[in-house]
Structures are given as structure tokens and as C-alpha cells.
Amino acid sequence: MEERKAEILAKSVERRENELIGYLNELVRIPTFVPPGKNYARIVDMLIPVFVDFGFQCERIDMPEDVYEAKQKNDDLRGARANLIATKDTGADESVLIYTHLDVVPAGEGWNSPPFETVIKKDRVYGRGVADSKGSVASLLTALSLMYEQNWDSKYNLTVALTTDEEIGPYSGLCYFADEGLLRGDYCLCMDGDNEGIAIATNGVLNWEIRVQGKSCHSSIPFMGVNAIEAAEVVMSELEDVKKKVELRESKAPCGSYMTDISGQEHIKPVFNVTMINGGVKENIIPPSCTLRGDRRYIPEEDVSDVIKEFEDALEAIKRKHGIELELHSKPGYPPMFTEPDTEWVIEVQEAVSEAFGVAKALIGVQGGLDVAYAVQKTNQPVCAFGVGSFLDGNAHGADENVRIRDLKDYVKFLVGLLT
Numbered sequence: 001m002e003e004r005k006a007e008i009l010a011k012s013v014e015r016r017e018n019e020l021i022g023y024l025n026e027l028v029r030i031p032t033f034v035p036p037g038k039n040y041a042r043i044v045d046m047l048i049p050v051f052v053d054f055g056f057q058c059e060r061i062d063m064p065e066d067v068y069e070a071k072q073k074n075d076d077l078r079g080a081r082a083n084l085i086a087t088k089d090t091g092a093d094e095s096v097l098i099y100t101h102l103d104v105v106p107a108g109e110g111w112n113s114p115p116f117e118t119v120i121k122k123d124r125v126y127g128r129g130v131a132d133s134k135g136s137v138a139s140l141l142t143a144l145s146l147m148y149e150q151n152w153d154s155k156y157n158l159t160v161a162l163t164t165d166e167e168i169g170p171y172s173g174l175c176y177f178a179d180e181g182l183l184r185g186d187y188c189l190c191m192d193g194d195n196e197g198i199a200i201a202t203n204g205v206l207n208w209e210i211r212v213q214g215k216s217c218h219s220s221i222p223f224m225g226v227n228a229i230e231a232a233e234v235v236m237s238e239l240e241d242v243k244k245k246v247e248l249r250e251s252k253a254p255c256g257s258y259m260t261d262i263s264g265q266e267h268i269k270p271v272f273n274v275t276m277i278n279g280g281v282k283e284n285i286i287p288p289s290c291t292l293r294g295d296r297r298y299i300p301e302e303d304v305s306d307v308i309k310e311f312e313d314a315l316e317a318i319k320r321k322h323g324i325e326l327e328l329h330s331k332p333g334y335p336p337m338f339t340e341p342d343t344e345w346v347i348e349v350q351e352a353v354s355e356a357f358g359v360a361k362a363l364i365g366v367q368g369g370l371d372v373a374y375a376v377q378k379t380n381q382p383v384c385a386f387g388v389g390s391f392l393d394g395n396a397h398g399a400d401e402n403v404r405i406r407d408l409k410d411y412v413k414f415l416v417g418l419l420t
């Protein structure tokens with residue numbers, strides 16, 4: 001960016017601190033935590049006039065009841081699945097899709113301030129969602145307001161998608177938008193995630209469940225039955241080998257430096273976990289069944305059908321070796337995501353980030369999954385995920401979630417730099 005403009009931008013962002021925190025406060029005060037996610041309509045209705053003021057055309061799009069029933073609804077959810085799509089045609093040749101989610105996780109316990117209000121302490125704002133991901137929405141609104149008043153047109157046509165149920169899945173508002181073909185744009189900027197690095201790769205997720213079958217009988221004569229918990233123990237110890245084999249692989253995508261510091265890992269890897277175990281009826285009954293559950297996170301280089309096949313084959317071998325009766329049920333979640341690091345869009349995003357934050361941020365992969373991966377699998381857009389919260393101390397999803405005011409402001413600068 002030319003020097004004069006950079007100066008105006010920097011000053012203008014400083015002047016807008018109150019506006020920025022005002023937007024954030026309005027967003028945080030609408031409790032869009034999920035479950036139940038009952039206030040999406042309220043937050044979308046609040047946002048529409050703001051976007052309209054900046055020259056956008058807006059549409060509130062509720063997920064239709066039949067789609068919701070079939071793909072997302074459960075007993076814990078309430079209210080309309082209201083999403084926002086805001087578009088501005090600037091007559092540019094290229095278009096950018098800007099996305100993040102409007103839902104947050106529930107407050108949980110241990111807060112030192114009311115979670116659904118913004119509280120400023122020292123150089124930070126506290127409140128549920130300020131880091132993940134309402135802070136980036138507030139920064140976007142501030143960036144658009146600044147561009148509007150300075151008469152700085154976006155060099156891209158803009159589509160902004162702010163959607164529901166990312167934190168709970170499996171079928172978020174963004175997935176619905178993707179299936180409906182609403183996510184137009186040559187490139188995608190995902191404002192979800194943290195600001196440790198610019199994420200160009202994520203793992204895919206496969207949730208799984210193994211039902212181990214036994215035979216109940218009186219516990220005083222266990223030889224008359226089959227103890228499903230003991231059989232599950234055998235399965236678990238055999239699964240150790242699967243875990244070792246899977247976790248030896250690694251992606252070509254590097255992981256962030258903090259992760260390298262903690263784990264010694266240089267690249268993202270697949271993950272295999274047993275995370276739940278359920279079984280048994282009573283102390284004196286030999287358990288008739290036991291269920292193991294877990295997740296298998298797979299790198300972009302792995303194919304989900306191979307992942308399932310590998311798992312099925314391993315279980316088949318365990319079944320044969322030990323004569324255990326079991327059944328596998330697996331349920332794919334978000335797919336993996338990968339954008340080549342030398343893509344022009346990635347380079348542009350990285351340059352804009354580095355200029356705004358005054359430090360070079362690395363291109364990284366993360367081992368978690370994002371719903372935007374589902375979207376770009378359909379749209380084929382090159383995508384970068386870069387959020388506003390600090391990976392180290394933002395405490396997203398925890399008590400006292402917070403964001404540095406400096407990071408919010410630098411995020412505004414990043415957006416303006418990228419778009420103008």
C-alpha cells in the first residue's frame with residue numbers, strides 16, 4: 001500500500017476504536033450460543049441495516065424446515081436457522097467471498113465478567129465470541145464503514161456470508177449455502193480461526209463408533225456369558241497399533257510454530273483417538289454390550305474412503321484373531337482443505353496480513369476441521385482462514401474469552417489493505 005494511504009488508514013482505524021467496540025458489543029449481547037442457537041434471527045436482523053448502510057444488498061436466508069429436519073435438527077436446538085448473505089457489486093472483474101459464523105459455544109463456567117457483555121480490561125475485550133468469531137465480524141463492519149466514508153472502493157465484488165451452527169455441525173448454514181450455490185466468488189477469505197498463522201490446510205474428520213457385542217449372565221458364573229467390556233478392552237489395545245500406524249503419516253502442510261514448540265511436530269498429522277466408552281448394566285451383570293467412540297482426523301493427502309477401508313480391515317483382523325463380535329459405524333464430518341501456498345490469492349492475503357500486523361505470519365495447516373472446507377470442496381475457491389483471536393491467550397471456547405484491541409484494529413487494517 002502506498003505510504004500516504006497507509007497513514008490515512010492507520011489514523012482512521014485508531015479514530016474508530018469506539019465504533020469497532022460498539023459493533024462487537026452489539027454482537028456479543030445477542031446470545032447466539034449453540035445449543036440451542038435460538039437467536040440467529042435477531043443477530044441477522046441487527047446486521048442487515050448495517051450492511052445496507054454500506055451499500056450492500058442483503059438477504060436473510062433461513063434454512064428450510066425440510067433441510068433442517070433432515071440434516072441438522074436435534075432435540076437441543078431451537079429457533080430459525082437464519083443466515084445472512086450480503087453482496088456488493090463494485091463492477092470489478094473478480095469477486096471475493098468473505099465468511100465466518102455467527103454462533104458461539106455456550107458460556108460455561110468460571111467467568112470473571114458477564115459472558116454476554118463486552119468488558120474492557122487493560123488492552124483487551126472480554127466476552128463470549130469476541131475471539132471466535134464475532135471480533136472478526138466487528139472488524140469487518142468497521143473496515144466497510146471506513147472504506148465507505150473514505151470512498152475507497154473494493155477492488156473485488158464482495159459476498160459476505162455470516163451463518164449458523166458452525167460450532168455444533170454437522171450441517172451448518174454455510175454447508176446449506178454451498179449446496180444451494182450461493183457462495184459466489186473467485187476467492188474465499190474465512191475469518192474463522194485464530195491469528196497464529198494463515199491456515200491453508202485443515203484435516204478432515206471422521207467420527208466412528210464400534211459396538212462390541214457380548215452375552216449377559218449372572219456375574220457369579222461369568223463363564224456362561226461373554227463380557228463385552230473385557231472384549232472392548234482387547235479391541236482398544238489392538239487399536240493402539242492402528243493409532244501408531246496412522247499417526248506416523250504426515251501432511252506436506254506445516255503446522256504453526258507454537259504447535260511445533262509443544263509437540264515437536266513440523267507438519268500436520270492424522271489423529272486417531274478413542275474418546276468415549278459406554279457399557280454395563282449393573283455390578284452383578286456380565287455386560288452384554290460395550291460401545292467405543294472416537295474420531296479419526298485425516299490429512300488432505302488421505303482419501304476418506306481409504307480411511308474407512310483401512311479402519312474396516314483392521315477391525316476385521318481383530319474380529320478374526322480374537323473371535324470378538326463387533327460392528328463399525330462411521331460418520332464423515334467436514335472434509336479436509338488444502339490450498340497451494342503459491343496461489344496468487346494466498347500470497348495476497350499473506351502480504352496484507354503481514355503489512356497490517358507488522359510481522360510476517362506463516363502459512364500453516366491445522367489438525368482440526370472447519371465447515372469452510374465443505375464449502376470450498378463445492379466451490380473450488382482458493383481459501384485462507386485467518387481469524388482475530390490469539391491462539392495462545394484468546395481462550396476461545398473457554399472462560400474469559402478475550403481479544404486484544406490492537407488485534408481487532410490490525411484486523412481492520414488487514415481487511416482494508418486486502419480489499420482496496
Ligand SMILES: [Zn+2]
Binds near residue numbers: 101
Ligand atoms: Zn470459530
